[in-house]
Amino acid sequence: MKPYVEMTKEELQELRKELSAQYKEFQGRDLKLDMSRGKPSAEQLDISMGMMDVLSSSDDLTCDDGTDCRNYGVLDGIKEAKELLADMMEVAPDHIIIYGNSSLNVMYDTVSRSMTHGVMGSTPWCKLDKVKFLCPVPGYDRHFSITEYFGIEMVNVPMTPTGPDMELVEQLVAADDSIKGIWCVPKYSNPQGISYSDETVRRFARLKPAASDFRIYWDNAYTIHHLYDNEQDHLIEILAECKRAGNPDMVYKFASTSKVSFPGSGIAAIAASENNLTDIMKQLKIQTIGHDKVNQLRHVRFFGDIHGMVEHMRKHADIMRPKFEAVIETLEKELGGLSVGEWTCPKGGYFISFDSLDGCAKTIVAKCKKAGLVMTGAGATYPYGKDPHDNNIRIAPSYPTLPDLKQAMELFALCVKIVSIDHILSGRA
Amino acid sequence: MKPYVEMTKEELQELRKELSAQYKEFQGRDLKLDMSRGKPSAEQLDISMGMMDVLSSSDDLTCDDGTDCRNYGVLDGIKEAKELLADMMEVAPDHIIIYGNSSLNVMYDTVSRSMTHGVMGSTPWCKLDKVKFLCPVPGYDRHFSITEYFGIEMVNVPMTPTGPDMELVEQLVAADDSIKGIWCVPKYSNPQGISYSDETVRRFARLKPAASDFRIYWDNAYTIHHLYDNEQDHLIEILAECKRAGNPDMVYKFASTSKVSFPGSGIAAIAASENNLTDIMKQLKIQTIGHDKVNQLRHVRFFGDIHGMVEHMRKHADIMRPKFEAVIETLEKELGGLSVGEWTCPKGGYFISFDSLDGCAKTIVAKCKKAGLVMTGAGATYPYGKDPHDNNIRIAPSYPTLPDLKQAMELFALCVKIVSIDHILSGRA
Numbered sequence: 001m002k003p004y005v006e007m008t009k010e011e012l013q014e015l016r017k018e019l020s021a022q023y024k025e026f027q028g029r030d031l032k033l034d035m036s037r038g039k040p041s042a043e044q045l046d047i048s049m050g051m052m053d054v055l056s057s058s059d060d061l062t063c064d065d066g067t068d069c070r071n072y073g074v075l076d077g078i079k080e081a082k083e084l085l086a087d088m089m090e091v092a093p094d095h096i097i098i099y100g101n102s103s104l105n106v107m108y109d110t111v112s113r114s115m116t117h118g119v120m121g122s123t124p125w126c127k128l129d130k131v132k133f134l135c136p137v138p139g140y141d142r143h144f145s146i147t148e149y150f151g152i153e154m155v156n157v158p159m160t161p162t163g164p165d166m167e168l169v170e171q172l173v174a175a176d177d178s179i180k181g182i183w184c185v186p187k188y189s190n191p192q193g194i195s196y197s198d199e200t201v202r203r204f205a206r207l208k209p210a211a212s213d214f215r216i217y218w219d220n221a222y223t224i225h226h227l228y229d230n231e232q233d234h235l236i237e238i239l240a241e242c243k244r245a246g247n248p249d250m251v252y253k254f255a256s257t258s259k260v261s262f263p264g265s266g267i268a269a270i271a272a273s274e275n276n277l278t279d280i281m282k283q284l285k286i287q288t289i290g291h292d293k294v295n296q297l298r299h300v301r302f303f304g305d306i307h308g309m310v311e312h313m314r315k316h317a318d319i320m321r322p323k324f325e326a327v328i329e330t331l332e333k334e335l336g337g338l339s340v341g342e343w344t345c346p347k348g349g350y351f352i353s354f355d356s357l358d359g360c361a362k363t364i365v366a367k368c369k370k371a372g373l374v375m376t377g378a379g380a381t382y383p384y385g386k387d388p389h390d391n392n393i394r395i396a397p398s399y400p401t402l403p404d405l406k407q408a409m410e411l412f413a414l415c416v417k418i419v420s421i422d423h424i425l426s427g428r429a
Numbered sequence: 430m431k432p433y434v435e436m437t438k439e440e441l442q443e444l445r446k447e448l449s450a451q452y453k454e455f456q457g458r459d460l461k462l463d464m465s466r467g468k469p470s471a472e473q474l475d476i477s478m479g480m481m482d483v484l485s486s487s488d489d490l491t492c493d494d495g496t497d498c499r500n501y502g503v504l505d506g507i508k509e510a511k512e513l514l515a516d517m518m519e520v521a522p523d524h525i526i527i528y529g530n531s532s533l534n535v536m537y538d539t540v541s542r543s544m545t546h547g548v549m550g551s552t553p554w555c556k557l558d559k560v561k562f563l564c565p566v567p568g569y570d571r572h573f574s575i576t577e578y579f580g581i582e583m584v585n586v587p588m589t590p591t592g593p594d595m596e597l598v599e600q601l602v603a604a605d606d607s608i609k610g611i612w613c614v615p616k617y618s619n620p621q622g623i624s625y626s627d628e629t630v631r632r633f634a635r636l637k638p639a640a641s642d643f644r645i646y647w648d649n650a651y652t653i654h655h656l657y658d659n660e661q662d663h664l665i666e667i668l669a670e671c672k673r674a675g676n677p678d679m680v681y682k683f684a685s686t687s688k689v690s691f692p693g694s695g696i697a698a699i700a701a702s703e704n705n706l707t708d709i710m711k712q713l714k715i716q717t718i719g720h721d722k723v724n725q726l727r728h729v730r731f732f733g734d735i736h737g738m739v740e741h742m743r744k745h746a747d748i749m750r751p752k753f754e755a756v757i758e759t760l761e762k763e764l765g766g767l768s769v770g771e772w773t774c775p776k777g778g779y780f781i782s783f784d785s786l787d788g789c790a791k792t793i794v795a796k797c798k799k800a801g802l803v804m805t806g807a808g809a810t811y812p813y814g815k816d817p818h819d820n821n822i823r824i825a826p827s828y829p830t831l832p833d834l835k836q837a838m839e840l841f842a843l844c845v846k847i848v849s850i851d852h853i854l855s856g857r858a
Contacts, residue, residue: 037501039500039502040500042500045497045500048499049486050486051486052485053485053486055481056481056482057479057481068471068474069694070477070692070693070694071468071691071692071693072692073468100529101529101720101721102717105716105717108715115555116541116544116579126544126555127555142715142718145715149712258501262499262500262723263499263500263718264501264502264718264723265722265723265724283578286571286574286575286578287533287537287575288531288533288534288537289571289693290693291530292529292530293694294691294694295721295724
C-alpha cells in the first residue's frame with residue numbers, strides 16, 4: 001500500500017467513501033466489545049479453578065512452622081508464601097512483606113504513608129510545599145491516579161525503546177529535591193510492552209537523587225508474564241543492583257498474583273531493603289493484625305513452588321499469545337505501509353501500544369465506541385489524562401475471545417484509516 | 430471471707446506465706462498460658478471449616494447479577510455480601526461498602542484518609558495544628574494505637590455502666606473544634622463488655638460537635654457475639670438514630686466477620702450515610718480495583734443469610750459461655766468478699782474487665798507472667814498505655830482450653846491476692 005500522505009486528495013476521498021461503507025456495515029453488527037482494561041479472559045480464569053480445591057474441610061490449615069492460618073497473627077506473611085513470592089520477585093524471602101489482594105493497594109499505601117509519616121524518618125510529604133513524581137510516558141493510568149489523588153505534581157519523562165529517557169531522569173532527580181519518586185513498569189511495560197535494558201536498570205540503580213527520600217516505585221507487574229518460552233525479556237534484578245551500586249534503600253518493588261491466579265483474589269507483596277521494611281513494619285503493625293493467611297496458604301498449596309507457577313504461566317501464555325499475534329497481524333495487514341501509525345510487538349505483559357498520527361487518538365477511540373468497541377480512553381496513558389500529542393492508544397487484547405478480538409481489531413484499523421484520512425485532508429484544506 | 434483491709438498485719442502476713450507456697454507450686458507446673466488477646470480458640474475455628482468446601486472447582490463463581498467473582502471489578506462489594514453484612518450491621522445494603530479482611534484496617538484507612546484529604550471537603554487534618562480524639566477508657570488498645578500513630582492527641586473519657594460519660598462527651602465536642610472523633614465499641618465493649626444504654630446512643634446521635642468533620646467511630650465488633658440466647662444486650666442502631674436526630678453524616682460504623690468465620694480471613698465493612706460513602710468512594714476508586722470477591726462469595730455461600738450466621742454464632746456461644754462462666758466463678762469463689770478487685774459480667778463479646786486496687790495492675794500482670802501466664806499488658810486499655818490508676822486488667826478467656834483457663838484464673842486470682850496483701854501492708858508500713 002502507498003502511504004496515505006502520498007495519495008492525492010481525490011484518491012483519499014474515494015478511499016474514504018469505501019471505508020465509510022465498511023464502517024456502516026460494522027455499526028450494523030451491533031457489537032459490544034470491550035478492550036478497555038487488562039483483564040484476563042474467562043478462559044484464563046478457568047485454568048486457576050484448581051485453587052478452589054486445594055483447601056477443604058479435611059485439610060490441615062497449618063503452616064510448616066505450626067502457625068494456624070485460620071487465626072490472627074503473622075504480620076508479614078506466612079513463610080511458605082514469602083518463599084513463593086520471593087522466587088517470583090527474584091529476591092530473598094526475608095526481603096518481602098506479603099499484603100492483601102492487590103499490589104495497587106500496596107502502592108497507594110506506600111504513597112499515603114510517605115504523605116503522613118515520610119520515608120525512613122524524612123519530613124512527611126504533607127508538610128512540604130511541593131512533592132513531584134516522574135512519570136515515564138506513556139504509562140499506567142492507575143499509577144498516575146494515585147499521585148494525582150495526593151496532589152503530587154507529575155512530570156512526564158518520555159519512554160524510549162530501552163526504558164525511560166535516563167539522561168533526563170538523572171538530571172531531574174539530581175537537581176530537584178522535591179522529586180520523591182518515579183513510577184516504573186520495568187518489564188513488558190504498560191502500555192508499550194517495553195522491558196528496560198540492562199543499561200537502563202544500571203543507571204536507575206546509580207541515580208543520585210537530591211532527595212534522600214526519593215524512591216523508585218518498581219511495579220514489576222508482569223515479571224513472569226511471558227508470551228513465549230524461548231523469547232523472554234530479561235530484567236536485571238533492581239534490589240540487588242541498587243545494593244551493588246551503594247543505594248540499597250532507593251527502591252520499592254511491587255508484585256502480585258493478580259494475573260497469575262485470580263485478579264482481586266490473589267496475594268500481593270512488596271520487596272525492599274531491610275531499612276525500608278523496618279520503616280514499613282512500623283506502620284503495618286498499627287494498620288492490621290495481619291493479611292489473609294488462608295489465601296496465602298491456598299496459593300502455596302496450589303502452585304507448590306516457583307516451577308509450578310511458571311508452568312501455570314505457560315497456560316496463560318498459550319491463551320494470550322494467539323491474541324497478541326492476531327492484533328499484530330491485523331495491524332500489519334490493514335495498516336502496514338500506510339504511515340498512519342506505529343505499534344509495539346511485546347513478548348509479554350498485557351498490552352500493545354499504538355501511536356496514531358498526532359491529534360488523532362481521541363477521535364479514533366470515539367469512532368470505535370460509536371461502532372460498539374470500547375478502547376482504553378485516549379489520554380489515559382498520560383498524567384492528568386493529557387496526551388500532549390493526542391496520539392497514544394492502549395490496546396488490551398486479553399479479555400475478548402479470539403474471534404471477537406479479530407473483529408475488534410479490524411474495526412480499530414478501519415477507524416484509524418478513516419480518522420487518518422480526515423486528518424490528512426483537513427491539513428490540506 | 431473478710432475483706433483484706435479489715436485483717437490485721439499478722440493475719441495478712443500469715444496468709445501471704447500460704448499464698449506464696451501456692452504460687453511456688455504454680456511456678457513448678459511450668460505453665461505456658463496465653464490470655465493476652467481476644468483470639469478465638471481452635472475449637473471455634475473448627476466450626477467454620479465448612480467454609481473451605483462451599484467453593485470448589487465444579488462450582489460457579491458467578492454472582493446473581495452475573496458478576497464473575499474471579500475477575501477484576503466491583504469496588505464496593507458484591508450484592509449478596511452487602512446484603513449479608515448489612516443484615517449483620519442492621520443497616521440497608523446500599524449504606525455499606527465491603528472491604529478486605531480486617532475492620533481495623535478500615536478504621537486505620539478512615540483516619541489516614543481524613544489526615545490527607547479531610548472529611549467531606551474539610552481541611553485535611555495533617556494541615557491542622559491540633560487534632561484530638563475522645564477515648565472512652567478503659568478501651569481497645571488498637572484503636573488508641575491508630576490515633577497515636579497519626580499524632581492525634583487522645584483525651585480520656587471515663588466509661589460508666591451505661592457507656593461513656595455522656596455529659597463530658599457533650600461538653601468536650603461542643604467546646605473544641607479540634608476534637609474530630611471518638612472511639613466507641615458500643616456493644617459488649619472491649620474490655621468491659623458494657624453495652625451502651627438507649628439513652629447513651631440517643632445522646633450520641635444528638636451531639637452538637639463544634640467540628641463539622643467530627644465523626645463517631647462506632648466499632649460494632651461484637652454485634653452478634655452473644656453468650657446467651659435469651660439474655661442479649663440490645664443496641665439502638667446508630668445510623669438510623671443519627672438520621673432521626675438530624676445528624677445523618679456524624680457516624681462511621683465498622684464491623685467484620687473476624688470472630689464469625691476466620692480471624693484475618695474474613696470480610697470487613699463500613700456503614701455510613703450516602704454523603705460519607707460518596708466521600709469514601711472517591712478514595713476507594715484510586716486505592717484499589719476491588720476487594721476479594723471470591724472470599725465475599727465464600728462467606729455468602731457458607732452462611733446463606735443472617736439467620737445462618739446467627740445460628741453459627743450460637744455454636745461460638747456454646748464454646749465461649751462456659752469460659753466466661755468459669756472466669757466469673759473463679760473470681761467470685763477466690764476473690765468474692767475480699768474487696769481487692771471488681772469485675773464485669775458481660776453477656777457477650779470477648780472480654781471481662783478486672784479492676785484491682787489502685788496501683789496493683791502492673792504488678793499483678795508481671796506476677797502472672799513469672800508463673801507462665803501471659804495477660805494483656807497492664808495499661809494497654811488506656812491511651813499511650815498509661816492507666817492513671819494502674820488498676821485495669823483485661824481478661825481474654827477465649828483462646829485457652831477450658832481446663833487451661835480454669836488453671837489460669839486460679840493463678841490470676843492468687844496473684845491478685847498476693848499483690849493486694851503486699852499493697853495493703855506497704856500502705857501500713
